[in-house]
Amino acid sequence: MPEIAEVETVRKTLKKQILNKKIKCVKILYEKMIESDVEEFKALLKDNQFIDIKRRGKWLIFELENHYLLSHLRMEGKFFLKNINEPIEKHEHVIFTFHDDTDLRYHDTRKFGRMNLIKKAELSMNKAIQKQGYEPGEEGLTADYLLGKFKNKNLAIKTLLLDQTIISGLGNIYANEVLFSSKINPFKKGSSITKQEAQSIIESSAKIIKRAMELGGTTIKSYTSSLGVTGRFQQELMVHKREKEECKICHTKILNEKINGRSTYYCPSCQK
């Protein structure tokens, strides 16, 4: 499942492949994927070109001349660059055909991903983008900022780490890993997080995301990022998907328990 490191890998890979290629046409095979008007989406992209690809949290932001195409991959969204003669696969839902007879194809088994075409001036007003908190490694992500957000919160810290308005970009995998690295019990209430713990979350998240980005993300289950790039961070996971295996630090068995319906992997000994 693409999280911030996967999305960054996709962004960089696509930038090398599709910038400044003129779009001949766009086919939409599953209309619910497009949040904006479908006919306008097709019309505005025709004869247009992507001049840059940016990212905010897990959102990809394809820059056009007067618009931005926002794309969220959710769990299983992937982009592939293919020759136009290759047969359309079952789960390819949006196809951008370029004048050089290549396609950028959006593939999404679960159909959870979404795209939205907005005017450039609308970006700062866009709800999804505007509400994103600081990303791991950003200057504004300070202990005082986090303590302010965690104050009065009765929710488990694990749940708060998944809140994109607090920290932007952490998903289930990295939330589990950040809490292990910070030696914080995932059930601990937000309001009882200390300044030291907040500082540890900041340092762990920056370190883990930086490392995951260097390795191209994490390949879990069905997810391989676009164009054959495979994430290698999986080899460095300390707790995620390691239920009943031994903790790499203290050899205690890793537990998997639900917090707010989400699988939460942790070491009961290292994360008291």
Place this chain on the structure above:
DNA sequence: AGTGCGACCCGAACGC
């Protein structure tokens, strides 16, 4: 305002 939870999807895993 804060919190909880169903809906959106469908393939995989599981139960019988």
Place this chain on the structure above:
DNA sequence: TGCGTTCGGGTCGCAC
């Protein structure tokens, strides 16, 4: 073997 059922996961929107 084959069928039906359950589960997961990011985000939104609604209910309380």
